Amino acid sequence: MPTTITGGCRCGQLRYRFEQDGPLLNYCCHCIDCQKSTASAFADQVIVSTDALTLTGRNMTFSTERPSGGTTINRHCPDCFSRVCNANTVYPAMTIVRGGTLDDPSGLEPFAHMWSSRKRSWIAIDHGVPTFPESPDPAEFMRLAMARRAG
Numbered sequence: 001m002p003t004t005i006t007g008g009c010r011c012g013q014l015r016y017r018f019e020q021d022g023p024l025l026n027y028c029c030h031c032i033d034c035q036k037s038t039a040s041a042f043a044d045q046v047i048v049s050t051d052a053l054t055l056t057g058r059n060m061t062f063s064t065e066r067p068s069g070g071t072t073i074n075r076h077c078p079d080c081f082s083r084v085c086n087a088n089t090v091y092p093a094m095t096i097v098r099g100g101t102l103d104d105p106s107g108l109e110p111f112a113h114m115w116s117s118r119k120r121s122w123i124a125i126d127h128g129v130p131t132f133p134e135s136p137d138p139a140e141f142m143r144l145a146m147a148r149r150a151g
């Protein structure tokens with residue numbers, strides 16, 4: 001039975017919902033770009049099927065070129081500037097929703113951490129969680145995501 005997950009920006013103007021089968025596909029990226037764009041220590045990310053995601057309210061986009069190819073299109077609330085989600089032109093079927101924008105983020109548990117070489121020294125990652133010093137091989141990364149999905 002899919003569950004309906006909801007979330008939105010800080011001011012509540014931009015909202016989203018998606019249907020999720022199985023556990024949320026959450027990972028953390030500690031790279032410098034993610035530290036800058038979140039203005040925080042790392043990015044808390046949730047992989048969502050683009051087809052399953054519905055945004056309501058106004059959003060504005062900010063595009064960035066990815067070093068590994070493609071363009072990332074970030075969607076922000078134009079009133080409070082929260083970055084709610086982004087998608088890359090190379091992987092249009094996937095949208096990455098910011099974990100902190102979920103109405104209930106309590107169930108989030110990362111299946112992987114990437115760019116641990118840039119991680120703050122005080123962040124201790126559980127030894128059981130796959131961790132990559134930089135960007136993982138995309139096939140290996142998707143294998144881990146699917147293993148989480150299978151439970």
Ligand SMILES: [Zn+2]
Nearest residue numbers: 009011077080
């Ligand atoms: Zn807002």
Ligand SMILES: [Zn+2]
Nearest residue numbers: 029030031034
């Ligand atoms: Zn990153």
